Amino acid sequence: MATPAKDLAQFTREEVAKHSSDDDQWVIIDANVYNISRFKRFHPGGLSVLLDPDVAGQDATEAFYSLHRHEVLERPAYQRLKIGTIAGEQSVIRWRVPGAISKVPYGEPTWLTDGYFSPYFSDKHRAFQKKIRQFMDTVVLPDALEREADGKRPSQSVFDKMAEVELHAMRMGPGKHLQGRTLMGGMVKPEEFDYFHELIITQEISRAVLRGYGDGLLGGKVIGLPPVLNFGSEELKARIVPDILAGKKFICLAISEAFAGSDVMGLQTTAVKTEDGKHWIINGNKKWITNGTFADYFTVGCKTEDGFTVILVERGPGIETSQIKTSYSTTAGTAYITFDNVKVPVENTLGEEGGGIFVILSNFNHERWVMCCASARGQRMIIEECLKWTTQRKVFGKPLNSQAVIRSKLAKMISRAESVQNWLENITYQMCNMTYRQQANKLAGQIAFLKSYSTSCGQDTARDAVQIFGGRGITQSGMGQFVEHYHRTIAFDALLGGAEDVLADLGVRQALRAMPEDVRL
């Protein structure tokens, strides 16, 4: 995505300086020469700044990068302004080279940073990460930018390309569903695929795209399909899973409602058996359901005679879905869903009747862990933005990072992101060595703590980043656009999968339950 090389004229700095009159004006930015004679009247930042004697005919690199993202120069409308380069000089700004590793300190976790080591990631993981990043940068990112702008769900062509390399299947983590599949062109064998591979995929998605599109990219499937894979009958799985993993059909998790969110046992959607016992009749509503507007299948938590039961519902008569407008874009397809006497075969029950709480709680672990992966990466992305901004932005004649208060905020941000990532990697290692059931028993507390901790770190980082960016941190375009987006949407992380305080308390309650009886101070 860097500016394509083409045969451009070469100029000396002296030649450029001659073009500094009101009607003939050139400017140098990063060793490239721009003719802004006509453009200056249309310049969104105004005319006067371009007529300044330090700008007209001069090298305005520093002034330009303290006010614009490099992306501005890549826009086709502005690329036309480029008429040449400075003889004997090279551009130094590298921008979004697909697949490239960031050289900004803390822009990558240590396992991806040159000269550091990791007990968890192998060279095979590194090669896999490279392929995934290239895929995200070249296939997903262009669509993400367009869909964020028009609010539609991610394009089918992206889902199809993801299916070609089995990304839909890999996002479900290790397991039987990978058997017989060629993962990422065969670079990982299904039996070698572990939770670190899945962590890589999740983190690369959150790095590449904005929050709404990220969830639109079948976040609903990541949380809605596991109950089917883990608790569905073989017949049900054979019927619906292949099309979902091929990106042809969509599924979402429908638990929270207008009546209850974190309070799962307080849900009011009911499922009542028909007299012949062959069907459920479902009535109620579900709210804030990611991908719900375009889902074909709904993994629904219902109140039943014996307690709480999870049922797979297929879109059909009696189901209405409508878009909820939230703080992020509508690409995520966040839905309000109503079920009005919806008839579902009992064979669609997931797990035991009345045993839904185990289905949901064990699912929550994986769901929350995925959210921790995304949260850790989101914070890192904001740190990279802040490090770049505070270096290129000058205040009182010096870079912003020469201010101790700014460095203090950076210190806290970096420490938070590093601690979240390191804890996450440890938990991921535990997951790699435990069965699904062991994870449910042993890691529920750990994951709840990490989710609560990482999203509260994210909220602190969002607040600090806005302070660092000032007015730009609350402006939807320009230098602070990612900080603004992060700050506006950070509450999603802190709410989805369980609110922060509820999760922290869950962690403590799990610990108290495991207190041995024979210990005393």
Ligand code: HEM
């Ligand atoms: C090829 C050269 C340039 C192009 C294509 C360009 C384009 C733009 C665009 C698109 C914006 C809107 C904000 C954004 O989208 O980021 C903008 C804002 C602005 N530009 Fe330029 N610009 C150029 C050079 C310059 C130079 C040399 C200066 C001089 C210091 C300048 C000063 C400003 C200012 C002050 C703003 C308003 C920034 C803000 O609202 O924070 N621009 N420019």
